[in-house]
Amino acid sequence: MSSLIFALTDEQVQRIRSVFLSEMELGLTKEGQQQSSLLMENTFLPELPNGHETGEFLALDLGGTNFRVMYLRLEDGQFVEEDAQMFEVDESTRLGEGTRLFDFLAACVHQFLQERHPDGRHFELGFTFSFPMTQKSLDVGLLQTWTKSFNASGCVGEDAVRMLNDALQRRGNVNVDVVAIMNDTTGTLVQGAALDARCAIGVILGTGSNAAYIERVDRVRKWEGEHNGIKEVVVDIEWGAFGDNGVLDFVKTDVDKAVDELSLLVHSFTFEKYFGGKYLGEVLRQCVLKAHERGVLLEQLSERVRTAGAFTTKHVSMLEKDTIDGTISHCETVLGALEQSYSPADLVILRYICACVTVRASVLISACLSVLLQRLEREECSIAVDGSLFKLHPRLATLMERAIATLAPGRKFTLFLAEDGSGKGAGLVAAVARRLRSRN
Ligand code: GLC
Numbered sequence: 001m002s003s004l005i006f007a008l009t010d011e012q013v014q015r016i017r018s019v020f021l022s023e024m025e026l027g028l029t030k031e032g033q034q035q036s037s038l039l040m041e042n043t044f045l046p047e048l049p050n051g052h053e054t055g056e057f058l059a060l061d062l063g064g065t066n067f068r069v070m071y072l073r074l075e076d077g078q079f080v081e082e083d084a085q086m087f088e089v090d091e092s093t094r095l096g097e098g099t100r101l102f103d104f105l106a107a108c109v110h111q112f113l114q115e116r117h118p119d120g121r122h123f124e125l126g127f128t129f130s131f132p133m134t135q136k137s138l139d140v141g142l143l144q145t146w147t148k149s150f151n152a153s154g155c156v157g158e159d160a161v162r163m164l165n166d167a168l169q170r171r172g173n174v175n176v177d178v179v180a181i182m183n184d185t186t187g188t189l190v191q192g193a194a195l196d197a198r199c200a201i202g203v204i205l206g207t208g209s210n211a212a213y214i215e216r217v218d219r220v221r222k223w224e225g226e227h228n229g230i231k232e233v234v235v236d237i238e239w240g241a242f243g244d245n246g247v248l249d250f251v252k253t254d255v256d257k258a259v260d261e262l263s264l265l266v267h268s269f270t271f272e273k274y275f276g277g278k279y280l281g282e283v284l285r286q287c288v289l290k291a292h293e294r295g296v297l298l299e300q301l302s303e304r305v306r307t308a309g310a311f312t313t314k315h316v317s318m319l320e321k322d323t324i325d326g327t328i329s330h331c332e333t334v335l336g337a338l339e340q341s342y343s344p345a346d347l348v349i350l351r352y353i354c355a356c357v358t359v360r361a362s363v364l365i366s367a368c369l370s371v372l373l374q375r376l377e378r379e380e381c382s383i384a385v386d387g388s389l390f391k392l393h394p395r396l397a398t399l400m401e402r403a404i405a406t407l408a409p410g411r412k413f414t415l416f417l418a419e420d421g422s423g424k425g426a427g428l429v430a431a432v433a434r435r436l437r438s439r440n
Pocket of ligand 1 (some may be wrong): 129207209240
């Protein structure tokens, strides 16, 4: 059973931690960055909000199947007005031609402004683009690779801000200036810092997973060009790709290989596929298939359960809820919806497997966070987290708190939800960008 549920040994967890740290260090050097699986990008954001941010901003949030356009009004660092519209990005747009994707984004911005701000006034805009980028400055971000459910053509290597600006030009009649592009983890860190001044790490546990943190500039050894005397900068780790060079193969199981094979972009984003919200349900389903093959779970599998994607991350949360409450009602609902017959023993084993999947997720995430806490050497550090996996899972936060405390003994930390980091964070970063520009 232990190989089936892939519990991690203490030695493995310590090895993950040390490999993560060396991958980070490698990723921060010019010579090593190609070998490191972590994309470790300088975001060129040298400052966090200072509580004086005031003004009206637009924010865009692209990363999942919904694209959001937002109007945000800030007064002294506080959001006093918010207005957002959501647009679904259908599969053909996500997987089609890049120009079509960006034309779609421009059309959404245009529609939003026509409907909500038809006076044609000028806005500065912060763009949350939740994909790995090589940033050249706060407002230039070259897409390194698509992840999650996007694979539009002609975008890799291109500047997402330029593609957006070109599309806005083609559309016409949109008076905006894209002043900053950022990852959702950067947005979450910034929003987190606005809520809690001790915040130095932003994490996304959503469809995908990633973290950003505040790094000392002297440690960002690959940074060429002017530093303008700044001491710290936000670094986007892109930990979803951790292990793409094989350094995590010692914890990779058959289940993980199967999940990868079924994903849109195979053989990439190893770490993210171990627990990201887009994949966790499939991790559970693959475990269920294995347990069934070994004769310990479900006598006959339903057609639905045999189908990839049958279990979702929401199901993982539901089954976990039963484990916490000592009930079986959610298990029954989930299996019922999947037209799966079961015995009372099946319910016990299913919940157990689900608990193992959850615990592994929490340990993997915590291994990396404990390394970051030790690296940051702060007396107290808050970790801002956002994303559906974190919000909906009934005990992931608690498990993480315990695991981090064990792995980073003596480090004082708080884990907290920074709701809508990718939206509000983009507004705040646009405000910080205005401040930086005003100094030049
Ligand atoms: C994927 C993206 C990363 C993003 C994360 C969470 O890992 O590559 O940029 O931060 O998903 O949305």
